[in-house]
Amino acid sequence: MEGAILAIGNELVQGKVRNTTSFWAAQRLFLSGYKIKEIITIPDDLQLIKEHLSLLVKRYPFVIISGGLGPTTDDVTNQALAETLNLPLETNQEVLTQIRAREKDLGLRPNPLRERMAALPKGAQPLTHTKAMAGYLIRYAKCLLFCLPGVPKEFLYLLEEKVIPLLRKHLPPSQAISSLTLKIFGLREADINLELQDLEEENLNIGYYPQLPEIHLTITALGKSEEEAHQRLQEALGKIKALFGEYIFGQNGDTLESVVGKLLSERGETLAVAESCTGGLIASRITRIPGSSSYFDRGVVTYSNQAKIDLLGVSKQCLETHGAVSKATALAMAEGIRRISKTTYSLSVTGIAGPTGGSPRKPVGTVWIGFSCPQGTVAQCFLFPGDRQLVQDFAATTALDWLRRYLTYDTLLPSYKFLRNC
Amino acid sequence: MEGAILAIGNELVQGKVRNTTSFWAAQRLFLSGYKIKEIITIPDDLQLIKEHLSLLVKRYPFVIISGGLGPTTDDVTNQALAETLNLPLETNQEVLTQIRAREKDLGLRPNPLRERMAALPKGAQPLTHTKAMAGYLIRYAKCLLFCLPGVPKEFLYLLEEKVIPLLRKHLPPSQAISSLTLKIFGLREADINLELQDLEEENLNIGYYPQLPEIHLTITALGKSEEEAHQRLQEALGKIKALFGEYIFGQNGDTLESVVGKLLSERGETLAVAESCTGGLIASRITRIPGSSSYFDRGVVTYSNQAKIDLLGVSKQCLETHGAVSKATALAMAEGIRRISKTTYSLSVTGIAGPTGGSPRKPVGTVWIGFSCPQGTVAQCFLFPGDRQLVQDFAATTALDWLRRYLTYDTLLPSYKFLRNC
Structure with a gap:
């Protein structure tokens, strides 16, 4: 079963925004048994949209159109569809009501540009009645046309929840x-x-x-x-x-933090974290998960040495003798945060994310991670690749994965490729 | 001056590989004064390539084609070009000599598939004589066709070093x-x-x-x-x-955290943050910036009430009388973190990110942000739209922007659309 994608937006052909939505759509559709034969990316250009649309609707049983549905004057997708399919633009009352309700909710003054978004080609069926986003299905001859907003989050939601189920219903794949x-x-x-x-x-x-x-x-x-x-x-x-x-x-939809959160919830256990070079990234990832307050007690971002002393009780002597990036400091941080928060587990991270601060003995990418649990407190040294952001991402991911491995396999000291002998 | 890109490859339409080369080409060309009007992405399909090519060569003064120049049998770009332009495929002796020399260098046995790469449409001019890569220019009527390999590194090298200089020479930008x-x-x-x-x-x-x-x-x-x-x-x-x-x-490349960091650095001032519903996101954004250790002292993620009491000295009475999401708590958090860290400024955030925890008086999206500076400590209440992640993003962004506005305009209580009367 073959189809096409028509991605519309000046930003896409000017190299300002990557056309990631078409990539994801092609992938998801391929995995659902649908082959995309053409991805056409063009600007918000009425004539060009009409030319491509009129070819695509003849050639394929389904076409996915993205972008150009917004409120601004450069958004011309609805008009292009109406003219190509020879249908009048009509104000969709349901959509208009939604737009006005949303303006009211947010305390906005009515804006005629925003109301333009309700003028859809006759016969358009909005794809969602519950969420405040554009997007509709329209049938033309033997072709199903799905018009989706270019905003990635909205595009992906509608693709997954509406477009693929509707394709399965109307154009079931041959295998x-x-x-x-x-x-x-x-x-x-x-x-x-x-x-x-x-x-x-x-x-x-x-x-x-x-x-x-x-x-x-x-x-x-x-x-x-x-x-x-x-x-x-x-x-x-x-x-x-x-x-x-x-x-x-x-x-599928799992993230490391959702998996760890689920394991902690099931066991009724709790977690606290003490971060230095990851700067709050671990706490931030954990608290992206709804309901994390039931197992996440607190985090500290002890960026300065004084903060490690004040908040975690790391001794001045430890920092002076071993340095902030050391096994002794990682152990003291993990023990300190677990002691004051009284949680089942704690994680600590201290390292050199770069680009400066490295030395021959402790190059950029050197990170100590500590883990404290009722069995005791341990720490391991890692050397992560990449720039500052990637080192931070590797360190946060390794810390969360370490906890996951302990909760799943009881491994106190899991082995990783990035382990470094220190 | 307008042109088009034709990107060829099964992997591109199956969502296995992102079409990054077209994105970069569109961007580089746009900034050089050339507008890309169409980016067509299609599989290695002879008929489809021919159909698109025959339209594009009539419509544009230049077309950039990528992919399908390799040695394997599914690479049909040369054949498609020859058939569309009605030119014979001829073995290009220079290219053949290069291929044989390379096989010898690498100790490979001659491979007839590899020699296919030398069969180019008559009149093709190889773009490089010094590097071992495919890629040629061919003129057809009023159109310049640049055929480039799909391999990103080779594509970008030829784009930058050959295609753009040749375009400047033959089709100087009009504006x-x-x-x-x-x-x-x-x-x-x-x-x-x-x-x-x-x-x-x-x-x-x-x-x-x-x-x-x-x-x-x-x-x-x-x-x-x-x-x-x-x-x-x-x-x-x-x-x-x-x-x-x-x-x-x-x-251009500025982020809110890089701007705030630059302002703090210039003034030699420091910052600490106390976060509840943003869960470390503000600290994490600040510490993504290289050199942030010179102005960022510490952060605490006081998710539980006990953590607010332990780490920030928020009184139990304050939490019981006003609740964790209140002006009094936001003020106490901002004052607490600034007092213990001795920084010039502090920010605090406490709110309801959702999806649960809301009430009619304090719906999901209600967030108190506190700001403490040598002038004193203030707090404002906001109501942010969206899901958990968007509420967290809005809260973190507003807190950072508040500090930016203070540092730039001396505004102690800046006004925002999302302010809520509490």
Whole structure:
């Protein structure tokens, strides 16, 4: 089953914004059994949109259009659709009511530009009635046209929740497909690939999507029936899990912080963190998760030495003898935050994120991570690659993954590729 | 001067590889005075390539083609070009000699598939004689066709070193271009647009790129000379700054945290933060900036009430009488963290990020932000829109922007659209 994507926006052809939504859509659709044959990216240009649209609606059973639905005067997608399909633009009362309600909620003055967003080609069916976002389906001859906002978050929500289910209903794919994404931390893409290359065959495809420091693998199985596709997927998953077991931290929508949060909730246990070079990143990731207040008690970002002394009771002597980036300081930070917060566990991080501050003995990327639990307190030294931001991301991810490995496998000192002998 | 990009590759339309080369090309060309009007991304499909090519060569004075030049049987770009332009494929002796020399260097056996890469449409001029990579220029009627390899590194090298210089020579841009991005917080896209719509004219374009909670505006001016374009841009900037002055926090590569960091560094002043519902996000953003240790002393993430008492000296009575989300608590948090860290400034945040925890009097999105400075300590109540993550992003951004406004305009209590009477 083949289709096309028409991505509209001056910013996309001027290289100001990456066309990530088309990339995600092509990927998600491919994994759902739909092949995208053309991705056309053009500016907010009425004539050009009409030319491409009139070709695409003849050629494909479905077309996904993104962008140009906003309130500003450069947004012309609705007009282009109406003129191409020879349909009048009509004010959609439901959409207008939503826009006015939202203006009222937010205490905004009515804005005629915003109301333009309710003028849709006749027959357009809004894709969502519950969320304040543009997006509609319109049928033309044998073609389903999905018009989505260019805003990535809204585009992805509608793609996943509305477009793919509607495609499955109206244009069921010829082969059954079963697919799952595994999330891995601690292995390299090329090493995973080397181990898995014999697993791929005509009906089993593996996609590699590095999201550093994580690697995401999408495994897609085809079959004559749902059962066959499902069975083929499960067999492959069994082999992959046997190979990479503890490196796999989750699947599909999981994040490391959601997995850790779920484990802590289930066990009724609590966590506190003491961060230096990660600067609050671990606490911030943990508290992105709804309900984290039930297991996350507190965090401290002890950037200065004085803060480590004041807030964590690290001794001045320890900092002077061993330095802020040392095993002794990492242990004292983990013990200090756990002692004052009385949580089940604590994590501590102290290191050199760069770009300055490195030395031959402690180069940029050197990070000590400490972990304290009822069994005791331990610390390990790591050397992470990349720039400041990547070192911070690696350190935060490793700390969270360490806790996950302890909660899942009881491993007090898990092994990682980035461990450094200090 | 307008042109098009045709990106070819199965991996691009299956969502396996992002089409980053087209993005970079569009950006580099736009800033060199060339406008890309279409980016067409299609699979290695002979018929489809021919269809698009035959339209593009008629429509544009230049077309950049990428991908499908490799040795494997699925690479059909050369064949598609030859058939579309009605030219024979001829073995290019220079390219063949290069391929054979390279095989010898690497100790490879001659491979007929590799030699296919030398079969180019008649008249093709290789773009490089010194590097081992595919890529050629071919002229057809009034169109310059640049055929580049899809490999990003090779594509970018040829774009920068060969394509842009050749375009400058054969198709000099008709107009000079001058462009700048302004970053705004605290106004809505539609409201900005309403104020600016009369400013736009043929030679002055304004692009709106919402990156919630920020809005980025790109202003692009054209002119007969660099001076004229620059002058036109400066005039527009003057008008926009007069309209939105204090809402503009930076330009081009600036972030709110880099701007705040620069201001604090210049003044030799310091900062500490006490966060509840933002969970470390403010500290994390501040410490993403290299050198932040010179002005950022510490942060605390006091998620539980006990942490607010232990770490900040908020009184139990205050929490019981007013609640954790209150003016009194925000003031006590800001005062507490500034007192213990002895910094010039402090920020505090306490609120309800959701999705649960709201009540009619304090709905989800209610956030108190406190600010403490040598003049005293103040707090304001906000109601932010969106889901948990957006509320957190709005709260962190508002806190940082408040400090920026104080440092820039001496405003102790800046006004924001999201202020709520409590």
